[in-house]
Amino acid sequence: MTLDALILLAILAATVAAFVREWLPIDVVALACLAAMLLFDLITPQEAVSGFGNEAVVTVMMIFILSDALIRSGLIAKLAHRVAELSGETHWRGSLLLLGVAGVLSAFINNVAALTIFMPVSMHLAKHYRVSPTKLLLPLSFATIFGGACTLVGTSTNLIISSLASEFGFQPIGMFELAGLGGVLFVLGIAYIALFPMRQLPDRASPDSLTGKYGMRSYLTELRVPRSSRLIGRTALGERLSERFRVNMLEIIRTGERIAVDLRAREIEADDTLIVRGTMEDIVAFKERYGLLLLTEHKLSDKDLADRDNVLVEVQVAPGSDLVGRTIQELDFRRRFGCFVLALQRPSGVIRRKVAFVPLKELDTLLVFGPRQRVDALEQSDELNPVQEVELHLQLRPDWWIAALIVPAVVLLAAFGVMSIVESSILGVVALLITRCIKIEQAYRSINWAVIFLVAAILPVGKAMVSTGLAEAVGHGLVSVAGGLGPIAVLALLYLATTVLTEVISNNSAAVLMVPISLEVAAGLGLDSRTFLMAVAFAASASFLTPMGYKTNAMVYGPGAYRFTDYLRTGTPLKILFWILTTALLPVFWPLQPAAG
Numbered sequence: 233m234t235l236d237a238l239i240l241l242a243i244l245a246a247t248v249a250a251f252v253r254e255w256l257p258i259d260v261v262a263l264a265c266l267a268a269m270l271l272f273d274l275i276t277p278q279e280a281v282s283g284f285g286n287e288a289v290v291t292v293m294m295i296f297i298l299s300d301a302l303i304r305s306g307l308i309a310k311l312a313h314r315v316a317e318l319s320g321e322t323h324w325r326g327s328l329l330l331l332g333v334a335g336v337l338s339a340f341i342n343n344v345a346a347l348t349i350f351m352p353v354s355m356h357l358a359k360h361y362r363v364s365p366t367k368l369l370l371p372l373s374f375a376t377i378f379g380g381a382c383t384l385v386g387t388s389t390n391l392i393i394s395s396l397a398s399e400f401g402f403q404p405i406g407m408f409e410l411a412g413l414g415g416v417l418f419v420l421g422i423a424y425i426a427l428f429p430m431r432q433l434p435d436r437a438s439p440d441s442l443t444g445k446y447g448m449r450s451y452l453t454e455l456r457v458p459r460s461s462r463l464i465g466r467t468a469l470g471e472r473l474s475e476r477f478r479v480n481m482l483e484i485i486r487t488g489e490r491i492a493v494d495l496r497a498r499e500i501e502a503d504d505t506l507i508v509r510g511t512m513e514d515i516v517a518f519k520e521r522y523g524l525l526l527l528t529e530h531k532l533s534d535k536d537l538a539d540r541d542n543v544l545v546e547v548q549v550a551p552g553s554d555l556v557g558r559t560i561q562e563l564d565f566r567r568r569f570g571c572f573v574l575a576l577q578r579p580s581g582v583i584r585r586k587v588a589f590v591p592l593k594e595l596d597t598l599l600v601f602g603p604r605q606r607v608d609a610l611e612q613s614d615e616l617n618p619v620q621e622v623e624l625h626l627q628l629r630p631d632w633w634i635a636a637l638i639v640p641a642v643v644l645l646a647a648f649g650v651m652s653i654v655e656s657s658i659l660g661v662v663a664l665l666i667t668r669c670i671k672i673e674q675a676y677r678s679i680n681w682a683v684i685f686l687v688a689a690i691l692p693v694g695k696a697m698v699s700t701g702l703a704e705a706v707g708h709g710l711v712s713v714a715g716g717l718g719p720i721a722v723l724a725l726l727y728l729a730t731t732v733l734t735e736v737i738s739n740n741s742a743a744v745l746m747v748p749i750s751l752e753v754a755a756g757l758g759l760d761s762r763t764f765l766m767a768v769a770f771a772a773s774a775s776f777l778t779p780m781g782y783k784t785n786a787m788v789y790g791p792g793a794y795r796f797t798d799y800l801r802t803g804t805p806l807k808i809l810f811w812i813l814t815t816a817l818l819p820v821f822w823p824l825q826p827a828a829g
Contacts, residue, residue, distance in 0.1 A: 262689035283691035288395035294657035300678030305632035323361035335379030364435035369792035382414030407647035437793035469496035479510040546619035571602030577790035597790030707752025730771035776803030
């Protein structure tokens, strides 16, 4: 192995470690990797910037916009709720119908977008059937992964692999070339979900009790304001209750009326009942300071907070949201959105103390309380996605049919070879903008720029692996380990290496690293590269073991009240099943044959 190959190997090892440990955002890590390769002259400046003009990167941007336009039309939401209406008498029929439709749609729109639409619907079904959301949400994530692997545009990973194949002189992936094997895996994957995860996942998340799910009952209580209290005539803002006592006033109950608007500036009156949030120590200090009465030891629940005018819901920080990296206090969340954030949940656990001072992360799930109208507006913002619905929004935009025509046209033009996917997707986006089906500002916001920079910065790694000889060295290593057992064994080892790697770094990064290795493996065996390239495509999308392995898995972690072990128990058999099936069926769909020439 050359010195350049060893240097690149060290850079990639540090990059993988940074991805796994989350020392920096993934796009920053990818840019740092790019800078390191430039520093050691492993790539030229032209190669370093080539990713930003790569067809796959441009296509991914266009697909983000097309997916967003289709979602904004209201058609997908209406279809999702129609599925809920047709769910039947048992939750099995309803759940499987929902998973099937979500999976099929995720083959044509961004997986994250599909899950964003179907997650609230699945929560609605869980409540309707009195089933724990824990049994539905992770299967829903898996279904979108199954569907995304079936077409070229189903996931950005397939677009990247197709683009890399073209750059290395091979035929790009066809629009529906993956559909045969992808369809088999989709059907078997849904069958596995129905037989095992939907039966064995615990009843951990309750569809009705968010206070219980977030462990908030010890943090919520009622206080009565007696006529002798020093708080009468004063306001929460004037007394700086949140700063001095770390207590938030959520509602005032006055003569039977619940007041939740403009609380900070509203004067407290005698006999008011205050619903407050805080630790018991802070609540007791507040109570003693103002001579308030603790009404009851009864733990408040969702029903005690929600009524005709106010509601308790979950929302999720959207990918690429401007809220990421900022705290609730910095955002002045209460003034900006008119709602309280009571707690937040992420894979590391539920945060209830000092929530206002915690920097928000992408896909954090927030427990929010506020007036229904303000919560409704909050859910319609581009910064936060609803997890549970207050009402079912089924209105179609007047121009919904434009997006419904353009998006399928983009797919069909590419599928029949009339033009490439990058050409058809650009034309589709331009058509949406000209018809004003989507505004240019909305188009910019719909693009997940972290993904774009990640892909653009990591793509030159493939070229560096080839030019330094690292891909050849690793490829020969795989062949030497399993080559004596035949090409099927090498194929199995390649799939296994890719699918393990994709659990610890992003799917796109795993694909970029493994595509040049797969081509070297095929060359070392003297076989056509297509079978090995497809092994990487399917393996890179098979992320089932961790919430970090795939963004949809991370999205359901908080709403489903999952634990890390739930992913391992549910995903490990599925991972093994897909490994065996894909290895066995790849030569059926893409026969192992000698390389041309």
